[in-house]
Amino acid sequence: xxxxxxxxxxxxxxxxxxxxxxxxxxxxxxxxxxxxxxxxxxxxxxxxxxxxxxxxxxxxxxxxxxxxxxxxxxxxxxxxxxxxxxxxxxxxxxxxxxxxxxxxxxxxxxxxxxxxxxxxxxxxxxxxxxxxxxxxxxxxxxxxxxxxxxxxxxxxxxxxxxxxxxxxxxxxxxxxxxxxxxxxxxxxxxxxxxxxxxxxxxxxxxxxxxxxxxxxxxxxxxxxxxxxxxxxxxxxxxxxxxxxxxxxxxxxxxxxxxxxxxxxxxxxxxxxxxxxxxxxx
Numbered sequence: 280x281x282x283x284x285x286x287x288x289x290x291x292x293x294x295x296x297x298x299x300x301x302x303x304x305x306x307x308x309x310x311x312x313x314x315x316x317x318x319x320x321x322x323x324x325x326x327x328x329x330x331x332x333x334x335x336x337x338x339x340x341x342x343x344x345x346x347x348x349x350x351x352x353x354x355x356x357x358x359x360x361x362x363x364x365x366x367x368x369x370x371x372x373x374x375x376x377x378x379x380x381x382x383x384x385x386x387x388x389x390x391x392x393x394x395x396x397x398x399x400x401x402x403x404x405x406x407x408x409x410x411x412x413x414x415x416x417x418x419x420x421x422x423x424x425x426x427x428x429x430x431x432x433x434x435x436x437x438x439x440x441x442x443x444x445x446x447x448x449x450x451x452x453x454x455x456x457x458x459x460x461x462x463x464x465x466x467x468x469x470x471x472x473x474x475x476x477x478x479x480x481x482x483x484x485x486x487x488x489x490x491x492x493x494x495x496x497x498x499x500x501x502x503x504x505x506x507x508x509x510x511x512x513x514x515x516x517x518x519x520x521x522x523x524x525x526x527x528x529x530x531x532x533x534x535x536x537x538x539x540x541x542x543x544x545x546x547x548x549x550x551x552x553x554x555x556x557x558x559x560x
Contacts, residue, residue, distance in 0.1 A: 283311045286375050286383040286405065286541050289347045290464075292390030293421035300388040301355050301362075302427045307455045310361045313352060313391065316374045316441075323368035336483070340390060376412055387417045391542055410551055412540065417449065418550045419542045426483065427523045432458045432518045432550075435465065435537075438480040443488035445522035445552040450490060452520075452550075461514060462495040465506030504540040510548060520550040 283300045287293040298309045317323075319337050319454070331338060347426040348364040355362045367374045379387060379511055388408050410417050434449045436442040446462075454459040463484075474497070481495035498508030513521050538551045 281309050281383045282382065282386075284314055284375075284379060286314050286316065286387070286409070287348075288315070289344075289351075290427065290503070291391065292421070294351070294390070296350060296388045296390035296418075296420045297355070297418045298423040298425070298431070299418075299427070301358055301360050302423075302429070302535060303388070303456070304360045305358060306429075306457070308361075309385075310356065310363060311350060312357075312363045312365060312384070314365045314367065314375065314378055316367045316369050317344050317347055318330055319368045319371045361459045362420075365459050366374060373408070375409055379415060380411060384415060386415055387418050388414055391419050391421045394396045396531055406542075407539065410542070413553060413554070414551045415431045416550060420548045421546055426471070429456065429517045430459060431461060432516060432520060433461050433463050433464045433511050433514065434520045436522070437502070438464055438477075438484040441554045442522040443484060445520075445554060448552055449520050449550075450493075458518075460493050461516070463507065463510055464497045465503045465510075466497050466499045466501060467501060467506070472496060504537045504544070507537075507541060508545050511545065511549065516547060518548045519545060519548060520552065522552045522554050 283304060285293070285297045285300045287297060297311075297313060303309075304311050317340060319335060323331070323337070344366055348366060352362045352364045365378065367378065375387075375437055378384070387409055389409060390477065391406060406419060432449070432453055434442075434446065436446070443474070450460060452458075458478060464481065466472055466477065477497045479495075485492060485495065496510065498506045498510045500509060503554075509523070512515075519541060521538050521541065538549065541549045
């Protein structure tokens, strides 16, 4: 975790994500970069100083954004963390994912507006878009409580090769952060397996992909996300990690992914590792 990117719109939800990223950087040294994307009526980077004066409202918005960034960064620096700030201008083009690629961010931490709220903007949601398209892990945070409780992490897995590749990232993170890692297989009616079959798969999965004998739980539920939520609450987990595949915006409207349903309904940080894109980075 060398560079954590935190996009912000200066809302309380974004501030919670920033505080959470600072906590992660305190536990595992790295740089936190606070990014604000300001939408401008024209391509601001190509304007001369004289041309900028033609847009006084945008100039005022830039001044306020820089002040808000500086206020948050100065506060975070008092906690002994390396913090940077970036103000990007956009006339409609995506900037968050471009910044991730350009600056080699290793993780994105974003805020969510809570239950149902983050779906209000549908296709325009930055969180939805980044969660689907980012080539690096994305951690979605709903709230920040000081002190942070971060002891148990649940990794939901189908015990197949794809999530085996993601397991390495999760075990590394758990080891560096000093977390207890629990693996979870949700047994659904659509893909029902007997206990003995799950236990055999779990043994083979750990033998091939794990560096330690982590506990593998299996939990029966009608849908995967329902089982993950119920188990995480029963365990008293502090974070849920899940491997996912990116989907197009149109597909997403008709087939919401397990990950996005978790973000909507689970009151815990959700860490998504996008298998469909991670290998292309």
